[in-house]
Structures are given as C-alpha cells and as structure tokens.
Amino acid sequence: MPKVNQPSVTIDHDKCIAAKGCRTCIDVCPTDILALDEEGKVHMAYDQCWYCLPCQHDCPTKAITVAIPYLLR
Amino acid sequence: MSAITTAIRQMETDVLVIGGGTAGPLAAIKAKEKAPGTRVLLLDKANVKRAGAIAEGMDSVNNAVIPGYATPEQYVKEITIANDGIVNQKAIMAYATRSYDMIRELDSWGVKFEKDETGAYAVKKVHHMGAYVLPMPEGHAIKKFIYKQIRRLGIAVSNRLIATRLLVAPDGRIAGTMALDSRSGEFVVIRAKAVILCTGSAGRLGLPASGYLFGTYENPCNAGDGYSMAYHAGAELSGLECFQINPLIKDYNGPACAYVTGPFGGFTVNAKGERFIKSDYWSGQMMLEFWRELESGNGPVFLKLDHLADETVTRIENILHVTERPTRGLFHEGRHTDYRSDLVEMHISEIGLCGGHSASGVWVDENARTTVPGLYAAGDLCNVAHNYMMGAMVFGMIAGQDAVDYAAGLDLPEFDAGQVEREHARVLAPLERAEGLDPTDVEYKLRRMVNDYLQPPKVTRKMEIGLDRFAEIREDLKRVKAGNPHELMRALEIHAIVDCAELAARASLFRTESRWGLYHYRSDFEERNDAEWFCFVEVRKGPDGKPEIFKRPVDPYIVPVGDDERDAYNQLRIETAAE
Ligand SMILES: Cc1cc2nc3c(=O)[nH]c(=O)nc-3n(C[C@H](O)[C@H](O)[C@H](O)COP(=O)(O)OP(=O)(O)OC[C@H]3O[C@@H](n4cnc5c(N)ncnc54)[C@H](O)[C@@H]3O)c2cc1C
Numbered sequence: 001m002p003k004v005n006q007p008s009v010t011i012d013h014d015k016c017i018a019a020k021g022c023r024t025c026i027d028v029c030p031t032d033i034l035a036l037d038e039e040g041k042v043h044m045a046y047d048q049c050w051y052c053l054p055c056q057h058d059c060p061t062k063a064i065t066v067a068i069p070y071l072l073r
Numbered sequence: 074m075s076a077i078t079t080a081i082r083q084m085e086t087d088v089l090v091i092g093g094g095t096a097g098p099l100a101a102i103k104a105k106e107k108a109p110g111t112r113v114l115l116l117d118k119a120n121v122k123r124a125g126a127i128a129e130g131m132d133s134v135n136n137a138v139i140p141g142y143a144t145p146e147q148y149v150k151e152i153t154i155a156n157d158g159i160v161n162q163k164a165i166m167a168y169a170t171r172s173y174d175m176i177r178e179l180d181s182w183g184v185k186f187e188k189d190e191t192g193a194y195a196v197k198k199v200h201h202m203g204a205y206v207l208p209m210p211e212g213h214a215i216k217k218f219i220y221k222q223i224r225r226l227g228i229a230v231s232n233r234l235i236a237t238r239l240l241v242a243p244d245g246r247i248a249g250t251m252a253l254d255s256r257s258g259e260f261v262v263i264r265a266k267a268v269i270l271c272t273g274s275a276g277r278l279g280l281p282a283s284g285y286l287f288g289t290y291e292n293p294c295n296a297g298d299g300y301s302m303a304y305h306a307g308a309e310l311s312g313l314e315c316f317q318i319n320p321l322i323k324d325y326n327g328p329a330c331a332y333v334t335g336p337f338g339g340f341t342v343n344a345k346g347e348r349f350i351k352s353d354y355w356s357g358q359m360m361l362e363f364w365r366e367l368e369s370g371n372g373p374v375f376l377k378l379d380h381l382a383d384e385t386v387t388r389i390e391n392i393l394h395v396t397e398r399p400t401r402g403l404f405h406e407g408r409h410t411d412y413r414s415d416l417v418e419m420h421i422s423e424i425g426l427c428g429g430h431s432a433s434g435v436w437v438d439e440n441a442r443t444t445v446p447g448l449y450a451a452g453d454l455c456n457v458a459h460n461y462m463m464g465a466m467v468f469g470m471i472a473g474q475d476a477v478d479y480a481a482g483l484d485l486p487e488f489d490a491g492q493v494e495r496e497h498a499r500v501l502a503p504l505e506r507a508e509g510l511d512p513t514d515v516e517y518k519l520r521r522m523v524n525d526y527l528q529p530p531k532v533t534r535k536m537e538i539g540l541d542r543f544a545e546i547r548e549d550l551k552r553v554k555a556g557n558p559h560e561l562m563r564a565l566e567i568h569a570i571v572d573c574a575e576l577a578a579r580a581s582l583f584r585t586e587s588r589w590g591l592y593h594y595r596s597d598f599e600e601r602n603d604a605e606w607f608c609f610v611e612v613r614k615g616p617d618g619k620p621e622i623f624k625r626p627v628d629p630y631i632v633p634v635g636d637d638e639r640d641a642y643n644q645l646r647i648e649t650a651a652e
C-alpha cells in the first residue's frame with residue numbers, strides 16, 4: 001500500500017480500533033484514500049483529500065484529524 | 074494477465090441508477106416506491122452513505138419555489154433571464170411545479186429547513202428578482218435521512234463501482250453498463266432495462282489555482298465520467314460552452330457563502346470596501362463583474378462580514394463551519410482570518426461543467442429522458458439550468474418514475490459481446506503495463522492545459538492550440554501505468570476529463586459570440602448575437618466516431634419574457650463603483 005509523506009490526514013493509533021475490526025473511515029471516504037497498511041494500521045494512502053470530513057465525523061473514537069492540504073493551507 | 078484482471082462479474086437489474094449522491098438516491102427511491110416489484114440497483118464509485126455533494130449537508134436550498142414567495146412561472150422567468158434566454162423552459166417548469174412537494178417530503182423524512190415563528194418556510198431573497206433561497210442552518214444530516222429511505226425500501230446498493238461505459242443494444246437502446254470495482258479490480262458487466270445517470274458535474278476539468286488536484290469546488294469524485302459515458306453511448310450533450318465558474322474563498326476553493334451571509338447582512342466588496350454588484354446570486358453575468366473587479370485596480374474581491382454584530386457572526390460560523398464544507402473554519406484559522414475583524418479574500422474557481430450551477434450537460438426533456446432510449450440523466454450532469462440540489466432531487470424523482478414505466482414489460486436488451494471485450498481491454502490496460510506514465514502527472518498536465526487554453530476570456534487561437542494538446546494527451550493515455558485498482562480508477566477518470574475538455578473546446582469554438590457573462594466570454598467575439606445564436610449548441614458522437622456539433626432551436630417559451638425584463642441580469646454592476 002502506498003503512503004503519503006507528511007499526510008494531511010492523520011490517525012491517532014492509540015485511539016484507533018481498527019484492530020477490533022473497525023473500517024468506518026475507510027468505508028466512507030469518498031475519494032477512497034484511507035487504507036490499512038501491512039501492520040493493519042489505518043493511514044492516508046493517497047494525497048487526494050477533499051478535506052470534506054466524513055472520516056473524522058464518523059470515526060467512533062475520534063482518532064482522525066483532517067488538516068487542510070499543504071498546497072492550499 | 075494476473076488473476077485480478079481476468080475476473081468478470083455479471084449483475085442484472087431492471088432499473089440501474091449510476092451515482093448515489095443527490096439525484097441518484099431520489100431516482101432509486103421513487104422508482105422503488107412506484108413499482109415495488111421492480112429491481113432497482115444504485116451504484117456509486119464512493120459509498121452511497123457519504124457520497125456526493127451533500128455528504129456533509131447543504132447551507133440552503135438555492136432554488137425553493139414556495140407558495141406565498143414565488144410561483145413556478147416567476148421562477149421559470151427568472152432562470153430564463155439569468156441564462157440569457159437559452160433554456161428548456163418545460164424542463165425548468167417540471168422542476169418548479171414539484172419543488173415545494175419535494176421540500177415537504179424531505180421535511181417529513183426529518184430534514185431541517187429554516188422556518189419562521191408561524192412554522193412557515195423562511196425564504197430569503199438572494200436572486201436578482203425573486204425570493205428563492207431557503208436556509209438550512211441544521212442541514213448537515215440531509216444525506217442520513219435520505220439513506221434511511223434507501224434502507225427502508227430495501228434498495229440494492231453497490232459501492233466502489235466506477236461505471237466506465239454504457240452498454241448499447243443493436244437498435245440503439247440502452248442495455249446496461251460496464252464498471253470497475255476500485256477495490257478488487259474486478260471488471261463488472263451490469264445488464265439493465267433502463268439506466269439513470271446521476272454522476273454529477275465535471276468537477277476535475279480545470280486545475281484549481283492552488284495546484285492541488287483534489288482541491289476542487291466540486292466533489293472530486295465527479296470527474297466528468299457521465300458526460301463521457303453518455304457521449305459514447307450516442308446521447309446528445311448540450312451547452313458545453315457554458316462553463317461553470319464560481320466565486321469562492323481563495324485557495325480553500327469552497328463557497329464563502331454569500332447565500333448564507335447575505336440574509337444576515339454580509340456582502341461582496343472590492344479592495345476599497347465598496348459594493349460593486351447588486352446581487353450575489355451566482356450567474357455568468359455576476360461572475361463577469363466579479364472577474365472584472367479582480368482584474369482591475371480595485372481588486373481583489375472580499376466577502377465583508379466585519380460590520381456585523383458578534384452574535385450574528387457566531388450564528389454564521391455555526392452554519393459555515395459545520396455544514397456543507399465544514400473545514401472552512403479550520404482554513405480561516407490557519408490564515409488567521411476572523412470574520413469579526415477581517416475580510417475574506419475571494420477568487421474565482423477553475424472551470425467545470427455543471428448543469429446544476431450553469432446551463433450545460435446531457436440533453437434531457439421534461440421527463441429526464443436523454444436522446445438515447447432507456448437512458449435518463451438527472452442532477453448536475455443534465456442541462457436543466459441552475460437546478461442545484463433540489464433540482465437534482467426532483468429530476469432524480471422524475472427519471473425514476475419514468476424509468477419504471479419504460480422498463481415494465483421490456484426484456485433485458487441483448488448487446489454485442491464485442492463491446493464488453495473492447496471495454497475490458499481498455500479498462501484494464503494500465504494495470505497490465507510493466508511501466509508507463511504516472512496518472513497523477515498526466516492529469517496535472519491535462520488540467521493545467523485546460524486552464525491555459527479554455528479559462529475565459531476564451532480566445533479562438535488558444536482554444537485551437539488546446540485541442541492539439543488534448544489530442545496529444547489522448548495519445549499519452551495509451552502509456553499510463555496503474556499500480557493497483559485505485560490508481561486504475563484515477564487513470565480511467567483522465568479519459569473522461571480529456572473527453573470533457575475536447576467537447577467543451579469544440580462547443581466554445583462553434584458559438585462565435587459571447588453569452589452568459591464570463592461563462593462564455595470570447596474576447597474575439599465580444600458581442601451577444603441573438604440573430605445567429607439564440608439556440609443551444611449540441612454535440613454528439615457522429616457516425617465517424619468524431620464529435621458532431623449542431624444547433625438546437627430553443628422551444629417556444631411557455632412563460633413569456635417581456636422585452637423590458639430580458640436584460641435584467643446584464644445590469645448587475647453598481648454604477649458608482651465603476652471607474
Ligand atoms: C461545495 C458545494 C456547495 C453547494 N451548495 C449548495 C447549496 O447551498 N444549495 C443548493 O441548492 N445546491 C448547492 N450545491 C449544488 C448541489 O449540491 C448539486 O447541484 C447537487 O447536489 C448535485 O447532485 P448530483 O446528484 O448531480 O451530484 P452528486 O451529489 O455530486 O452525486 C454524484 C455522484 O456520482 C458518483 N459518481 C461519479 N462518477 C461515477 C461513476 N463513473 N460511477 C459511479 N459513480 C459515480 C459520485 O461518487 C457522486 O456520489 C453545492 C455544491 C457544492 C459542490
């Protein structure tokens with residue numbers, strides 16, 4: 001799985017419950033840019049974010065933080 | 074070939090709805106309600122639950138036609154004038170007469186619209202002439218309520234399927250679609266009796282000024298796939314020279330939004346703090362004045378809220394920073410912009426194609442029928458001028474209801490297997506190349522060229538050069554390499570973007586006049602020429618496989634427009650501010 005350097009969408013792995021089977025953010029992201037890496041951790045796989053927030057709003061543990069992508073910050 | 078690329082999944086349904094954003098869910102719901110025995114399949118390249126423009130709600134209904142505030146006739150007249158007369162009034166009337174009932178139905182589903190003390194809808198005036206804006210300060214949950222109806226009716230939903238080409242029967246009628254599963258890489262063939270295209274605008278046409286490919290005004294999943302699919306299936310496309318260009322928060326590239334702040338007392342000003350336009354309602358004429366001000370010594374342009382009371386600003390923030398584009402507050406924070414003390418710098422968006430905001434798209438009649446039997450279009454994809462969110466829903470409904478009648482008693486149309494073979498090869502080719510161009514680079518270059526050659530003011534020679542560049546990029550597409558199904562989806566979207574760019578350039582070159590303010594402002598044909606160009610410009614795929622461009626007359630009006638009213642939108646500039 002590809003990875004974005006300096007991702008604008010970050011996941012707090014202490015809060016994330018992907019290990020318990022949660023896939024909510026991966027399911028709802030319209031541009032489909034969140035994915036599990038080899039270790040089963042959620043990360044931003046592609047720098048194609050619309051800063052729209054379904055991932056952050058639907059995450060049950062508030063583990064996701066979306067920042068405005070650097071180019072338009 | 075790897076295992077991933079050889080699997081072909083087969084599906085079948087009666088009514089297939091492609092695109093589960095705004096129009097699509099209503100099409101599916103209304104088809105199923107009308108004929109519960111009909112098989113309805115709703116698919117989206119994203120997840121229907123959170124797909125489309127309304128995923129985080131909407132600030133307002135931009136075009137509510139509510140008894141007591143406006144009649145359908147007044148609405149049809151205003152939209153006709155705002156579009157320099159080139160509209161299909163029957164289609165706009167089909168929306169206008171159903172607008173109120175749709176709002177009431179959404180209300181009954183739980184969607185919240187602003188009401189006054191008496192419980193009546195609190196409509197505001199933002200348009201130049203009449204009052205049509207119904208605020209939705211708590212509108213963020215609209216998609217959830219719609220999704221509940223999809224579940225209630227047990228409508229089949231398929232997510233992460235990107236439709237790539239429609240299937241056409243030998244007699245020209247629609248037979249289904251082909252699609253790619255963007256997770257598994259499977260190629261999918263879906264047979265259907267009727268297909269309703271609800272794939273939204275062409276939102277990844279121009280490159281945003283930020284240079285960020287996904288920093289678009291429109292939901293970037295809407296790459297223009299529907300225009301391309303309809304075109305290749307033989308449907309007529311309309312008004313592709315009438316671009317969408319919006320006034321947006323600079324760099325953030327989302328609406329500020331004047332419709333929300335206007336009723337609270339906010340307005341657009343130039344660098345001197347002066348108003349220069351009479352109406353903040355988005356029209357080509359307004360955008361022309363906006364662009365002129367940006368380019369003049371009075372620029373840039375700002376949204377002014379710093380004169381408002383603190384509580385008013387808080388109310389505005391509770392809308393703008395919560396619904397529709399909820400990262401607006403985060404962006405302002407990063408730029409240290411506080412509405413209480415600072416003006417909000419505005420800019421114009423990249424170009425796009427979007428019937429919902431301007432007047433372009435797949436040609437449909439008042440029944441949402443395209444020119445291909447069994448193929449419907451609704452929402453931003455179809456040319457029903459300024460149709461916005463509520464128009465998308467109403468046209469979705471109209472399409473869904475008409476499609477079940479069309480499909481009733483029909484067998485699944487047969488189709489030539491060659492179509493599937495060719496499409497299978499086209500779709501999967503980038504995955505099979507050992508090396509090649511990166512889709513991101515190709516998309517960046519294409520969209521930069523769109524800016525360089527198509528962004529108004531339009532210039533003949535520039536558009537001709539643009540066509541050469543687009544043709545070269547088409548060749549480059551034969552060398553694109555995708556490393557996985559996600560990249561493959563992105564690679565395929567570029568095919569649609571280049572189709573939209575070419576057709577938009579050709580339609581723009583064909584109409585040798587200026588019209589719709591900035592949307593079709595040609596500096597080498599500056600005047601509007603009603604004698605020759607009071608008509609639609611249409612394009613379809615010709616028998617030789619090349620685009621065929623022709624005029625379609627404007628049907629006689631069902632709502633007459635007086636000579637004293639027809640130019641009302643051409644007088645939007647406040648004269649004192651002009652230098
Ligand atoms: C930022 C913003 C603010 C707006 N504000 C307002 C407002 O305040 N009031 C108002 O009335 N209107 C507003 N609008 C306009 C309104 O939202 C749209 O006109 C309307 O939602 C369009 O609906 P649609 O169904 O055509 O498109 P969408 O809701 O965008 O749905 C299109 C769907 O098609 C899917 N799709 C695309 N291509 C494919 C494919 N190849 N295969 C499968 N699926 C595909 C997409 O994933 C998407 O879900 C706004 C629009 C935007 C972008």
Ligand code: SF4
Nearest residue numbers: 029049050052053055
């Ligand atoms: S903000 Fe939107 S596009 Fe970005 S990761 Fe979250 S859901 Fe996906």
Ligand code: SF4
Nearest residue numbers: 016017022024025059
């Ligand atoms: S939604 Fe939240 S908890 Fe669930 S996988 Fe994503 S980040 Fe983890």
